[in-house]
Amino acid sequence: MAANWFSAPAPVARRVRVYFAAVNRATQTPVLFDPAEQGAFNLDAPPAPWIDLGWIQGFARKPGSKTSPVLTGIPACTLEQVRETLEAQVSFEFLSWTKLTMALATGSQHMNLLAAASGATASADGGQATAAVTPQSGSTAGFLALAATDAATFAPGSIIALDLDYTGQTGFVGAPVAGAYVRQALADVDYIRRVTFNVGLVSQVSSTGLTLAGPLPGGAPAAGAKLQALTGFVDREGGSFYQEWSALFVMQGSQGERIFFYYPRLQAMTGAEEEAVPLDDNHEGGQMRVLLKGQFLALPISDPLDGEHVLCYRSFLPASMALV
């Protein structure tokens, strides 16, 4: 059986899509992406645990690795090259503001502004919060069973954070994503819920509990987890914590080909930064779209195939019947 083929020119792509997954900070394990097995995935339904963060713009990769010549002879000439340093950066702008995109685009902890208790002392990152409530058995990632009196304290449109009470532990805290590193014990029982990524939007309230608009990133509530309402998010210029994520960038070509850029470990390398882009090029002083700007430094992993240190994998899945 024979088939025709065609000579494919350089890929033509309209935009770049990005997916992130949390690195397990306790075990220092990045999330793996195997383009051979997973490369054909539906862009709207990435394989777990990758989280779809939508389309981005201004995607730019900047290799920073340096090579040095090994010189020999008189006059000296280059005999070989050695790789002196290994560095790569990637930058882009998110087209949405969400908990995750804000967190990724900032350089340090990203916190939830827990709804303040009545008469709470003002604080730049949220003061004393309303008391947390405990989900009951039967809760799932998309439905939080509550006592009727607890459910009545929420309304459709509420945003909630769900995680454990802080009990004085140190180290990485927050599930399913480490939201902070606690160096010394704190006094705030709500601290983990302030930094957790396990947040969701309430779409419906009944006397039996809360239905969420989408499943919680952490799945069904863990034993001991509690929830609190939050009013928004806050991050700070400063702090010592670096978030770390695995990232996957996808360019879908016009002929069905795909280019993947897989960064096993990325850390934000700048503080929070925004870019204001005019909605109408003819009225630059008019309405502006405020984009979250992210700039990241790639950190290396040791490739188990041959032990080489690697910052990024670029994969290409050609179009069907394209000459290779």
Place this chain on the structure above:
Amino acid sequence: MQNAKDSFYMALRTRLATINPERTVLLRGAVRPGILVEEAEAPFSPPPSDVFILRWLSLGVDLDLGSALTVAECEIAYQTCGTQSFGGLDRGRSLTGMDEELVAMLQPFNTPKLNYTATPPAAMLTRVFWGEPGFVPVITQRDRLSRSVKVMVYSYQEQGE
């Protein structure tokens, strides 16, 4: 390029039948989705209302690639007077409805290229793809609102084309 033009039209026509099955046109005794190619029909004046009319304009070819890239400019024109039941007072809403249908028809921005001279149509190797639509301001003529949209349609020339 003819295969690309045919494939683009058929993709939009198929998508329109799903997006709004009620938008139809009676042509040569047959009821079809409400989209047609001007150069493939008998001349008409004035153009029919509430129907998308595809008109092929400029053409360009990039020969410096492994496969030549052709680009054709397609103008999609449509007009409406609204509905009789509302005395035409809904013509703005009708035009907005057609704007939305066109945006939906153009997504995704590619479709397989087929050779429609064969029966059944033969699948080719490449895909036809196009850019963002460029909407032209509405033109008002008495009770008639009309608009056109320009789309650049690209395709790679295959062996035998």
